[in-house]
Amino acid sequence: MYRFLLSRQWVILTLVALALIPTMIELGFWQLHRHEHRVALNEVIGDSLAAEPVPAESLTSPGAKVDDADLYRRVTATGRFDRAGEVVVRRRTNADDRVGYHVLTPFVLDDGKVLLVNRGWVPSNGASQTAFPEVPAPPAGETTVTGRLMPDQTTEDSGIKNVEGLPDRQVMLIDSEQQAERLGKQVLGGYVELTDPGPVGDTPELIAEPDHDGIGNHMAYAVQWWLFAAGVPVGWFVLVRREARDRASQDEQDTAEAAEPAAV
Template sequence: MYRFLLTRQWVILTLVVLALVPTMIELGFWQLHRHQHRVALNQVIADSLAADPVPVESLTAPGAEVKDADLYRRVTGAGRFDPAREVVVRRRTNADDKVGFHVLTPFVLRDGKVLLVNRGWVPAGPTQTAFPEVPAPPRGEITVTGRLMRDQTTAESGIKDLQDMPDRQVMLISSEQQQERLGRQVLGGYVELTSPLPKGAGPEPIPAPDHDAIGNHLAYAIQWWLFSAGVPVGWVILVRREVRDRAAAGRADDGNGEGGDGEPARTESARV
């Protein structure tokens, strides 16, 4: 009755089912891990934003990578802005999804090391290649406070780090690249400025991250697991339907080959 399962068509279908089930289960766990990562990151962000500011050099150093636990941690530093060495970061949007630049200004600490400070967003000029109008930062020695961030990479941001950019423009914030450009020791990572903010015209401050949203990863995980359960159920339904159809076809063939009294029907040539 089930010999049809050995036909080429059914062997291929069965192999596809056997491949789909573990793949869908794995995709479900992948989405679950993304959900768990997001929940953990949200907790890190919430804890970091609630913590008291600490000196920036207690969490990072030249050539260092910002740790996950220190992301968005509020840090402080005393020194002077160096607007002459300022660059802008291309293809950045503000809260209204307008495309412009982020302003990246070196902040020279008292010990001579440089802290990269993202002062906020400014609109683009007539063209993306022209350097925008950027309000000057505060003069003299001040203390800045900001959220500590990790160096940007193409893998995490999805933004390609293009070369041969217009003068004083970059695609990604990289302390390593800025250290080479400035010729000074640059602390790993950068900060998003939260204080002092401009009282008048100035770069638009970068808003604090949303640490309440968790996305749809958990729902996607459940969907994949439901699909993985539905595929073998569908295969069983198809097999039973095929058995039923073959049985019905067999009964029809038997009926066409027998007379009304159950005896084999005679052909015309046999009667002659």
């Protein structure tokens, strides 16, 4: 009755089903890991935002990589903004999803090292994507800043391609090593999203605090993939039974037709 399973069509169908089951199980675990990563990241962000600010140089140094545990950690530093070394980061959106720039200003510390400070978002100059935007000046003189410590941006993490040949003083990603080479100074690894001093008059729009409450739909997607994996053998079994039933019915019909007396 089940010899049809050895046919080319059913062998291919069975092999596809066997391949789908582990693939769907793996996709479910991938979504589970994304869920666990999101939960852990939310915890890190929440703890970092709730902690008291610490000196920036206690968590990073020239050429260093910002630890995952220090992501969004509030840090402080005292020094002077170097507006001459300021650049803008292209294709960044604000809370209203308007496209513009982030303003990246070197902040020279008392020991001569540089901390990169993302002062916030500014709009582009009309439809121009090449002209340097109008950027309000940073505070003059010695200033104490507070902000959220962030790691260097990469294409892998951000999905933004680091395009070359950009207009003068414009970059795609915030890279402390790249800025150290450009400035010819020691630049602390990572950068800071400014939170204080807050906006006063015509200043860049500060970057909003990250959402650390939502966990997304990754767990639901994981369960869905596992249900799909469980459904594959069930579906295969149903198709086999249906095919066997149809073939048996056809065989009975053929037998009945063969047993009928020939017409005179």
